[in-house]
Amino acid sequence: MTTTRPPARSRNSPPPEPDPQPPRAAVVAVRRLFAAEAPEFFLLLGTTIFLVVFGLVMVLSSSSIESYVQSGDFFTTATRQGLYALIGVPVMLIAARAPISFWKRWARVAVFLGIGLQLLVFTPLGWGNGYNQNWIHIGSFTAQPSELIKLAFIVWLAWMLTARPELLGDWKRILFSIGPVVGLSIGLVLFGSDLGTAIILISIALGALFFAGVKLRWVAGALAVISVIALIFVQLSGSRSGRVAAWLGGCTDPSKAQNECYQVTHGWQSLAHGGVFGVGLGNSTGKWSWVPEADNDFIFAIIGEELGLIGAILVLGLFIVLAICFVRIIRMSRDPFAKLATAAAMVWIIGQAFVNIAVVLGLLPVLGVPLPLVSAGGSALITTLAAIGVVLSFARTRPAPVPVPGAPRR
Helix, strand or coil, X not given: CCCCCCCXXXXXXXXXXXXXXXXXXHHHHHXXXXXXXXXXXXXXXXXXXXXXXXXXXXXXXXXXXXXXXXXXXXXXXXXXXXXXXXXXXXXXXXXXXXXXXXXXXXXXXXXXXXHHHHHHHHXXXXXXXXXXXXXXXXXXXXXXXXXXXXXXXXXXXHHHHHHCHHHXXXXXXXXXXXXXXXXXXXXXXXXXXXXXXXXXXXXXXXXXXXXXXXXXXXHHHHHHHHHHHHHHHHHCCHHHHHHHHHHHCCCCCHHHCCCCCHHHHHHHHHHHHHCCCCCCCCCCCCCCCCCXXXXXXXXXXXXXXXXXXXXXXXXXXXXXHHHHXXXXXXXXXXXXXXXXXXXXXXXXXXHHHHHHHHHHHCCCCCCCCCCXXXXXXXXXXXXXXXXXXXXXXXXXXXXCCCCCCCCCCC
16 A cells, blocks of 8 residues: 655745634634524614614714804714713623623612612702703713613513512502602602603503503503693693693694794704705704704704605614514513513603604604604613613523423424
């Protein structure tokens, strides 16, 4: 038997190419860190990132004129929003890695931390914008503690209603177990005159009770009582009662065009100016100090003007995709805590988007609620991304199907 020897390498021939190096351990670790099996994880993550990027573009467009008037720089607000996004996206990805036991363990701490920060609003650190006293201001740092309360609500309510299922059959036990914390949180927000945020907090609480399986008549009764209290609260403020009265009248009174209806009517004009295809990105006329809060509460009006009906429908479609992701994650989760926390997050994010768009369209009175993931605002963006990170942590893996008795094995 003869064997062949490989040809000898000449002295002048180039050295053989080294074998490709194995993937670095850090790269493998990162891949494992953010690996996921469920397609809902990637759909929710991709839609969220798209909305954040889209929001940065629209904040740059809608805030450029006001930023230049205030600071002499067109990019002040957009740069600040970009920094918030650079903080919020990693927070979301880190939250997506946390196990369910982490959220259960820290739920109580989160809600009392939110209440404690909200109390700072009424100290010398508190700051208001002339309408609401709902921020804390430390040097150049400004934050809205009520946004943290929203995040705390979704994990604390889910923990309370799943860890103590005996509460669900007795409305008195529900009232005395979660009522004080919920009432104190909402009361502090209302004391700061932020009716819009209070409505979102109430929606989260009622939504959690509904999805937890509390009897519908109890939820309806709570809603009726809260509506009466809200009506009294509105009547105590002349500006709020005037806005509600103008909204009920359809903003048809010319005497209110420069007061209660100014923001709404100019938002309508921007939407009408956009038509079907829009006037083009960056070409809005409403952002030239005509639409108040053009980069925040009324950014949807600027979207409709610059991108037209098509752009507005695109935004609506993206939030519908988010809602579908939430529903699919609820359906696939086996842990009751994960189901309820995801449902509460859905009520918060999708409900707030509905309220914001409804205000711009004139279907609701002006409430001062931003469009999630799109409007300018650091506290709102970071906490919303953190809430989506909580939901992503539930959607990392698809649970194994429950075997059906008598079914053949594959």
